[in-house]
Amino acid sequence: MTTGNEGKVTLVSAGPGDLDLLTLKAVKVLASADVVLLDDLANPEIVTLAPQARVIRVGKRGGCRSTPQAFIERLMQRYARRGLHVVRVKGGDALLFGRAGEELAALRNAGVTVEIVNGVSSAFAAAAGLGVSLTHRDHCQGVIFVTAHLRDHSEPDWQALAATGMTLAIYMGMSRIESLCATLAGTLPTTTPAAVVQWAGSANERRVAGTLGTIAAHASAAGLGSPAIILVGNAIAESASFGMHPHDKEIEAQRLSA
Amino acid sequence: MTTGNEGKVTLVSAGPGDLDLLTLKAVKVLASADVVLLDDLANPEIVTLAPQARVIRVGKRGGCRSTPQAFIERLMQRYARRGLHVVRVKGGDALLFGRAGEELAALRNAGVTVEIVNGVSSAFAAAAGLGVSLTHRDHCQGVIFVTAHLRDHSEPDWQALAATGMTLAIYMGMSRIESLCATLAGTLPTTTPAAVVQWAGSANERRVAGTLGTIAAHASAAGLGSPAIILVGNAIAESASFGMHPHDKEIEAQRLSA
The missing domain is CATH 3.30.950.10 (Tetrapyrrole methylase, C-terminal domain)
Incomplete structure (x- = not known):
């Protein structure tokens, strides 16, 4: 569902912390990331797997609004529309308690291709x-x-x-x-x-x-x-x-x- | 809790099927396996990651008793006591609906060291x-x-x-x-x-x-x-x-x- 460019967003599950608990697929995706949006609950060392990527920290622990959700969604759209591969890293499995539903809906409504990589919750x-x-x-x-x-x-x-x-x-x-x-x-x-x-x-x-x-x-x-x-x-x-x-x-x- | 040898059992979560959804840790453990006990629900191609291991298929799909649980437990104990690294591969995450609780208890009662590697359910x-x-x-x-x-x-x-x-x-x-x-x-x-x-x-x-x-x-x-x-x-x-x-x-x- 890309509209004329190759940009996309991949939601990557960072697992519980230990980088050894990342999936092979997550590691491959990170290696091809242009931009990484990093959750507070993910192990920050995960960025070593995406050495060429621009890293943006978008932590939001415990309901604090340090980075508003709408801003995160706009950021992903903006980079994807420039043709970049945006990797959104979420702690645990991205599909449990991570507001992935909202991000998926926002990206699709914006016509941005989204992929999902599971992990260990x-x-x-x-x-x-x-x-x-x-x-x-x-x-x-x-x-x-x-x-x-x-x-x-x-x-x-x-x-x-x-x-x-x-x-x-x-x-x-x-x-x-x-x-x-x-x-x-x-x-x-x-x-x-x-x-x-x-x-x-x-x-x-x-x-x-x-x-x-x-x-x-x-x-x-x-x-x-x-x-x-x-x-x-x-x-x-x-x-x-x-x-x-x-x-x-x-x-x-x-x-x-x- | 080993008793005089280096043998152990690792319960490895094979994830849902795609080998790319294995964790890095699972891949490392498989590479060091001497014996692999393979569940029916795990992707059989996983054995390519343990090329030197003896592979034993212990499928038990849908309640059929093709391999009795007690036999699987004895098999793991026997090989571990010989000082071997036994990798018990279970589909999905080993800690959900896989009778891991019974296997963990049996192995510990027998004094065998057990480790667990999570995966994607x-x-x-x-x-x-x-x-x-x-x-x-x-x-x-x-x-x-x-x-x-x-x-x-x-x-x-x-x-x-x-x-x-x-x-x-x-x-x-x-x-x-x-x-x-x-x-x-x-x-x-x-x-x-x-x-x-x-x-x-x-x-x-x-x-x-x-x-x-x-x-x-x-x-x-x-x-x-x-x-x-x-x-x-x-x-x-x-x-x-x-x-x-x-x-x-x-x-x-x-x-x-x-």
Whole structure:
């Protein structure tokens, strides 16, 4: 859908941080980038893979409006119309909680060709760090990826989500971890396994494990903040006593005494 | 946790099919594999990345017991105990619906070191193929990854899942797509956007789009079967009229007349 030039935009998923978790396709696309628009949550070292590209940082962490969305969209259009290959780098997988829907719509309405390169979303990296599967056929039928940070500052219906019995992978929930765990505990036992993984899948990864009743305090004691994934559900405990932090022992003790 | 030798098992996520969607880390791990245990759902060409490894196919598609789980677990232990690097390749991301939890537990109980390499899960590739985001802040707070294929042959509580208002990414649902869409339509409008993507993220990818009321018939008419992802939710329609199949026009027409 280009209109007379070769410009295009590729949305590239930067994965959780570690450059080794980029896909081969992402690396190829970056190598051919003329312009890179870099998200705050992506590892800044990713630009070393696009040495010839002009790099523009368009961070927008935690709802702050350091770079307005409309400006980012106009910037992509402008460069693509000049015939350039614009690579828009987003942390995790670009198609989850990244406002990719809005960017795709804006670019297409402007007649700009868009391609998408998938990646590893942070919750998968969090589970890998903990050494657990997000699902376990003994415990649940699936996993819910939910953001605690809603546009209208309302809350997801935590109790309805908890009632599904699925693993919960909560993005952007650290600022309200105490209240959301308390709300979930209205439906789930306070002994339900839970974990927090900050900077999952990166060199700075830090994690604590516990239960719905203890995880907020553990995370606070360990000084964990955003960006982090909160995982809740029985599947999370399956292997949690292995190769992890001291807090993990708690889960194992609870499992053994259950 | 090795006991006197250097053997280990790495669970490697093969991604949705296209080898370009492997992570750099997966490629490195495969290059150092002595033994590769290959899942049915992984692209068989992945073995070209482990040219020196002994390859064992341990397919187990759709609940058939062609290779019993316990046998796979014993096989991994045996080779790891010989000091070999065993790479267990699973389609998509190994930590979603892959029985990784059971394999991790069995290996750890046996004292075998296990590592995990993440990848791209099929639902992300399905969304990329459709050119849509799995979430859209105007439409939903998240996405539910659910399997229709349960251990006890029961069904997930489709109506409760639908009531959350989240995007549904349904794995292993093709054998019952008609009944599950009908059940979802008990809670969601039949005009809710829906799509089916078979072999998402591979060279054989095929897709149809429509609504909850029409998608089962579209998929059947197009001859789409397993393995496929069924996506349901308003976020799915955001860009669905772009670069897709004739069926897609239907969604756009409905959006315009809505």
